[in-house]
Amino acid sequence: MAGECAPAPIPAVVNPAWANPLRDWFKAGLALVYPEVCQVCGAARSTAAEGFVCGACQQQVRPVVPPFCRRCGLPFAGALTGEFDCTNCRDLEFHFNSARAAVISQGLVREVILRYKYQRSLWFEPFLTGCLLRTAVPELAALRPSLVVPVPLHPVKEREREFNQAARLAAPLAAALGIPLNATLLRRVSFTMTQTRLTRAERAQNMAGVFAVQPGARLQGQGIVLVDDVFTTGATTNACARVLRAAGAGPVWVWTVARGI
Ligand SMILES: [Zn+2]
Numbered sequence: 001m002a003g004e005c006a007p008a009p010i011p012a013v014v015n016p017a018w019a020n021p022l023r024d025w026f027k028a029g030l031a032l033v034y035p036e037v038c039q040v041c042g043a044a045r046s047t048a049a050e051g052f053v054c055g056a057c058q059q060q061v062r063p064v065v066p067p068f069c070r071r072c073g074l075p076f077a078g079a080l081t082g083e084f085d086c087t088n089c090r091d092l093e094f095h096f097n098s099a100r101a102a103v104i105s106q107g108l109v110r111e112v113i114l115r116y117k118y119q120r121s122l123w124f125e126p127f128l129t130g131c132l133l134r135t136a137v138p139e140l141a142a143l144r145p146s147l148v149v150p151v152p153l154h155p156v157k158e159r160e161r162e163f164n165q166a167a168r169l170a171a172p173l174a175a176a177l178g179i180p181l182n183a184t185l186l187r188r189v190s191f192t193m194t195q196t197r198l199t200r201a202e203r204a205q206n207m208a209g210v211f212a213v214q215p216g217a218r219l220q221g222q223g224i225v226l227v228d229d230v231f232t233t234g235a236t237t238n239a240c241a242r243v244l245r246a247a248g249a250g251p252v253w254v255w256t257v258a259r260g261i
Protein backbone atom coordinates (compact mmCIF):
# COMPACT_ATOMS: atom_id res chain seq x y z
CA MET A 1 0.00 0.00 0.00
CA ALA A 2 1.23 3.47 -0.71
CA GLY A 3 2.17 5.55 2.30
CA GLU A 4 0.25 8.46 3.65
CA CYS A 5 0.01 11.35 1.33
CA ALA A 6 0.74 14.79 2.75
CA PRO A 7 -1.71 17.45 1.59
CA ALA A 8 -0.20 19.51 -1.20
CA PRO A 9 -0.25 23.29 -0.75
CA ILE A 10 -2.98 25.01 -2.73
CA PRO A 11 -1.27 26.80 -5.61
CA ALA A 12 -1.68 30.55 -5.66
CA VAL A 13 -2.29 30.57 -9.40
CA VAL A 14 -5.23 28.54 -10.56
CA ASN A 15 -4.74 26.38 -13.61
CA PRO A 16 -7.66 27.35 -15.87
CA ALA A 17 -8.17 23.71 -16.82
CA TRP A 18 -9.26 23.08 -13.24
CA ALA A 19 -11.20 26.29 -12.85
CA ASN A 20 -14.58 24.57 -12.83
CA PRO A 21 -14.35 20.88 -11.98
CA LEU A 22 -18.09 20.46 -12.52
CA ARG A 23 -17.82 20.93 -16.27
CA ASP A 24 -19.06 17.96 -18.21
CA TRP A 25 -16.11 18.01 -20.55
CA PHE A 26 -13.88 17.42 -17.60
CA LYS A 27 -15.49 14.10 -16.75
CA ALA A 28 -15.77 13.12 -20.36
CA GLY A 29 -12.12 13.94 -20.89
CA LEU A 30 -10.85 11.87 -17.99
CA ALA A 31 -10.70 8.68 -19.94
CA LEU A 32 -8.64 10.40 -22.62
CA VAL A 33 -6.27 12.18 -20.26
CA TYR A 34 -5.63 9.33 -17.86
CA PRO A 35 -4.69 5.81 -18.85
CA GLU A 36 -6.93 3.12 -17.40
CA VAL A 37 -4.55 2.28 -14.59
CA CYS A 38 -5.20 2.15 -10.85
CA GLN A 39 -4.11 5.49 -9.40
CA VAL A 40 -3.24 3.88 -6.06
CA CYS A 41 -0.97 0.95 -6.97
CA GLY A 42 -0.17 2.11 -10.49
CA ALA A 43 -0.05 -1.50 -11.59
CA ALA A 44 -3.46 -3.01 -12.29
CA ARG A 45 -6.07 -1.94 -14.78
CA SER A 46 -8.91 0.24 -13.50
CA THR A 47 -11.52 2.37 -15.22
CA ALA A 48 -12.92 5.86 -14.68
CA ALA A 49 -16.18 4.28 -13.52
CA GLU A 50 -14.29 2.52 -10.72
CA GLY A 51 -12.64 5.81 -9.74
CA PHE A 52 -9.29 4.42 -10.84
CA VAL A 53 -9.02 2.13 -7.82
CA CYS A 54 -8.44 -1.47 -8.98
CA GLY A 55 -10.16 -4.55 -7.56
CA ALA A 56 -7.06 -5.62 -5.61
CA CYS A 57 -6.73 -2.19 -3.98
CA GLN A 58 -10.46 -2.12 -3.22
CA GLN A 59 -9.90 -5.33 -1.24
CA GLN A 60 -7.91 -3.25 1.26
CA VAL A 61 -10.93 -1.08 2.08
CA ARG A 62 -12.37 -1.87 5.51
CA PRO A 63 -16.13 -1.36 5.65
CA VAL A 64 -17.72 -0.18 8.90
CA VAL A 65 -19.57 -3.26 10.10
CA PRO A 66 -21.50 -3.95 13.31
CA PRO A 67 -21.05 -3.80 16.17
CA PHE A 68 -20.81 -0.01 16.30
CA CYS A 69 -22.27 2.72 18.50
CA ARG A 70 -25.85 3.35 17.40
CA ARG A 71 -25.41 7.06 18.06
CA CYS A 72 -21.97 8.05 16.76
CA GLY A 73 -21.15 4.98 14.67
CA LEU A 74 -17.87 4.19 16.44
CA PRO A 75 -16.96 0.59 15.59
CA PHE A 76 -16.49 -1.57 18.63
CA ALA A 77 -13.99 -4.42 18.65
CA GLY A 78 -15.21 -7.70 20.04
CA ALA A 79 -18.58 -9.19 20.82
CA LEU A 80 -21.31 -7.00 22.24
CA THR A 81 -23.62 -7.98 25.02
CA GLY A 82 -26.43 -5.60 25.89
CA GLU A 83 -26.11 -1.83 25.50
CA PHE A 84 -22.79 -0.54 24.32
CA ASP A 85 -21.56 2.33 26.48
CA CYS A 86 -19.63 4.43 23.97
CA THR A 87 -16.80 6.51 25.40
CA ASN A 88 -17.12 8.90 22.44
CA CYS A 89 -20.77 9.66 23.27
CA ARG A 90 -20.41 9.67 27.04
CA ASP A 91 -19.08 13.21 27.37
CA LEU A 92 -20.37 14.87 24.20
CA GLU A 93 -23.96 15.92 23.62
CA PHE A 94 -24.65 15.07 20.00
CA HIS A 95 -27.43 16.97 18.23
CA PHE A 96 -27.72 14.50 15.35
CA ASN A 97 -29.76 11.32 15.69
CA SER A 98 -27.03 9.09 14.36
CA ALA A 99 -23.73 9.26 12.53
CA ARG A 100 -22.75 6.50 10.16
CA ALA A 101 -19.87 5.98 7.77
CA ALA A 102 -19.31 3.53 4.97
CA VAL A 103 -15.63 2.70 5.48
CA ILE A 104 -12.80 3.13 7.98
CA SER A 105 -10.50 6.11 7.33
CA GLN A 106 -7.20 4.27 7.22
CA GLY A 107 -4.49 3.39 4.74
CA LEU A 108 -5.77 3.47 1.18
CA VAL A 109 -9.04 5.25 2.01
CA ARG A 110 -7.24 7.97 3.96
CA GLU A 111 -4.73 8.45 1.17
CA VAL A 112 -7.43 8.61 -1.51
CA ILE A 113 -9.49 11.17 0.44
CA LEU A 114 -6.44 13.39 1.08
CA ARG A 115 -5.46 13.30 -2.59
CA TYR A 116 -9.08 13.95 -3.62
CA LYS A 117 -9.44 16.96 -1.33
CA TYR A 118 -6.04 18.57 -1.34
CA GLN A 119 -4.52 17.54 -4.66
CA ARG A 120 -7.75 17.73 -6.68
CA SER A 121 -7.56 14.04 -7.59
CA LEU A 122 -11.18 14.19 -8.68
CA TRP A 123 -10.95 10.97 -10.67
CA PHE A 124 -11.29 9.14 -7.31
CA GLU A 125 -14.81 10.50 -6.90
CA PRO A 126 -16.72 7.49 -8.32
CA PHE A 127 -14.80 5.24 -5.92
CA LEU A 128 -15.72 7.44 -2.92
CA THR A 129 -19.36 7.93 -3.89
CA GLY A 130 -19.59 4.19 -4.62
CA CYS A 131 -18.48 3.41 -1.06
CA LEU A 132 -20.99 5.90 0.34
CA LEU A 133 -23.99 4.94 -1.78
CA ARG A 134 -23.62 1.17 -1.35
CA THR A 135 -23.99 1.49 2.42
CA ALA A 136 -26.04 4.65 2.89
CA VAL A 137 -28.83 4.29 0.31
CA PRO A 138 -30.45 1.09 1.67
CA GLU A 139 -30.37 2.41 5.25
CA LEU A 140 -31.54 5.92 4.44
CA ALA A 141 -34.32 4.78 2.12
CA ALA A 142 -35.98 3.14 5.12
CA LEU A 143 -35.83 6.41 7.11
CA ARG A 144 -37.52 8.47 4.37
CA PRO A 145 -35.48 11.69 4.69
CA SER A 146 -36.67 14.87 2.95
CA LEU A 147 -33.43 16.63 2.13
CA VAL A 148 -29.69 16.09 1.69
CA VAL A 149 -27.44 18.85 3.04
CA PRO A 150 -23.65 18.91 2.70
CA VAL A 151 -21.35 20.36 5.37
CA PRO A 152 -20.35 23.72 3.87
CA LEU A 153 -16.86 25.06 3.44
CA HIS A 154 -16.08 28.67 4.26
CA PRO A 155 -16.43 30.66 0.99
CA VAL A 156 -12.74 31.62 1.13
CA LYS A 157 -11.70 27.99 1.50
CA GLU A 158 -14.09 26.89 -1.24
CA ARG A 159 -12.60 29.48 -3.61
CA GLU A 160 -9.13 28.17 -2.84
CA ARG A 161 -10.07 24.51 -3.20
CA GLU A 162 -12.45 25.25 -6.08
CA PHE A 163 -14.94 22.66 -4.90
CA ASN A 164 -16.69 21.51 -1.76
CA GLN A 165 -16.01 17.80 -1.46
CA ALA A 166 -19.03 17.30 0.83
CA ALA A 167 -21.38 18.84 -1.76
CA ARG A 168 -19.90 16.72 -4.55
CA LEU A 169 -20.30 13.54 -2.50
CA ALA A 170 -23.80 14.51 -1.35
CA ALA A 171 -25.18 15.14 -4.86
CA PRO A 172 -25.20 11.51 -6.07
CA LEU A 173 -26.60 10.41 -2.70
CA ALA A 174 -29.53 12.82 -3.07
CA ALA A 175 -30.05 11.61 -6.64
CA ALA A 176 -30.03 7.96 -5.58
CA LEU A 177 -32.55 8.69 -2.81
CA GLY A 178 -34.70 10.77 -5.18
CA ILE A 179 -34.77 13.76 -2.80
CA PRO A 180 -33.43 17.32 -3.18
CA LEU A 181 -29.93 18.43 -2.36
CA ASN A 182 -29.71 21.84 -0.68
CA ALA A 183 -26.13 23.09 -0.71
CA THR A 184 -27.01 26.62 0.41
CA LEU A 185 -29.15 25.89 3.47
CA LEU A 186 -26.12 25.76 5.76
CA ARG A 187 -23.46 28.44 5.68
CA ARG A 188 -20.08 28.60 7.32
CA VAL A 189 -20.07 32.06 8.86
CA SER A 190 -16.65 32.05 10.49
CA PHE A 191 -13.31 30.77 9.41
CA THR A 192 -11.69 27.92 11.36
CA MET A 193 -8.10 26.86 11.10
CA THR A 194 -7.34 23.20 10.43
CA GLN A 195 -8.50 21.05 13.32
CA THR A 196 -6.10 18.16 12.91
CA ARG A 197 -3.89 19.16 15.86
CA LEU A 198 -6.72 19.97 18.27
CA THR A 199 -8.09 17.74 21.01
CA ARG A 200 -11.74 16.69 20.99
CA ALA A 201 -12.74 19.35 23.50
CA GLU A 202 -10.81 22.02 21.58
CA ARG A 203 -12.48 20.97 18.32
CA ALA A 204 -15.95 21.25 19.85
CA GLN A 205 -15.09 24.69 21.25
CA ASN A 206 -13.56 25.70 17.91
CA MET A 207 -16.81 24.90 16.05
CA ALA A 208 -19.17 26.91 18.27
CA GLY A 209 -20.88 29.62 16.19
CA VAL A 210 -19.21 28.52 12.95
CA PHE A 211 -22.39 27.48 11.11
CA ALA A 212 -25.69 29.21 10.46
CA VAL A 213 -28.87 28.28 8.61
CA GLN A 214 -29.91 30.46 5.69
CA PRO A 215 -32.18 33.20 7.08
CA GLY A 216 -35.87 32.50 6.57
CA ALA A 217 -35.40 28.77 5.94
CA ARG A 218 -38.42 26.75 7.08
CA LEU A 219 -37.44 23.22 7.95
CA GLN A 220 -40.74 22.21 9.59
CA GLY A 221 -39.61 18.93 11.05
CA GLN A 222 -38.04 17.63 7.85
CA GLY A 223 -35.63 14.72 8.17
CA ILE A 224 -32.19 15.77 6.95
CA VAL A 225 -29.23 13.73 5.75
CA LEU A 226 -26.09 15.68 6.60
CA VAL A 227 -23.11 14.64 4.46
CA ASP A 228 -19.37 15.09 4.92
CA ASP A 229 -16.31 13.24 3.67
CA VAL A 230 -14.86 12.11 7.00
CA PHE A 231 -16.21 11.86 10.55
CA THR A 232 -13.44 12.30 13.09
CA THR A 233 -14.67 13.53 16.47
CA GLY A 234 -18.07 14.68 15.22
CA ALA A 235 -17.39 18.31 16.20
CA THR A 236 -18.14 19.64 12.69
CA THR A 237 -21.26 17.61 11.92
CA ASN A 238 -22.51 18.16 15.46
CA ALA A 239 -22.24 21.94 15.11
CA CYS A 240 -24.17 21.71 11.81
CA ALA A 241 -26.83 19.46 13.35
CA ARG A 242 -27.25 21.87 16.22
CA VAL A 243 -28.18 24.83 14.01
CA LEU A 244 -30.37 22.66 11.77
CA ARG A 245 -32.33 21.45 14.78
CA ALA A 246 -32.57 24.99 16.17
CA ALA A 247 -34.03 26.06 12.81
CA GLY A 248 -36.78 23.46 13.07
CA ALA A 249 -35.30 20.38 11.41
CA GLY A 250 -36.62 16.99 12.44
CA PRO A 251 -34.17 14.12 12.70
CA VAL A 252 -30.64 14.70 11.40
CA TRP A 253 -28.80 11.64 10.13
CA VAL A 254 -25.10 12.14 9.48
CA TRP A 255 -23.45 10.10 6.73
CA THR A 256 -19.79 10.24 5.78
CA VAL A 257 -17.72 8.20 3.37
CA ALA A 258 -15.17 7.42 6.05
CA ARG A 259 -14.76 7.35 9.78
CA GLY A 260 -11.66 7.91 11.84
CA ILE A 261 -11.18 5.38 14.62
ZN1 LIG B 1 -4.57 -0.84 -7.44
Ligand SMILES: [Zn+2]
Binding pocket: 069, 070, 071, 072, 073, 074, 086, 087, 088, 089
Ligand atom coordinates in the same frame (compact mmCIF):
# COMPACT_ATOMS: atom_id res chain seq x y z
ZN1 LIG C 1 -20.90 6.69 20.34
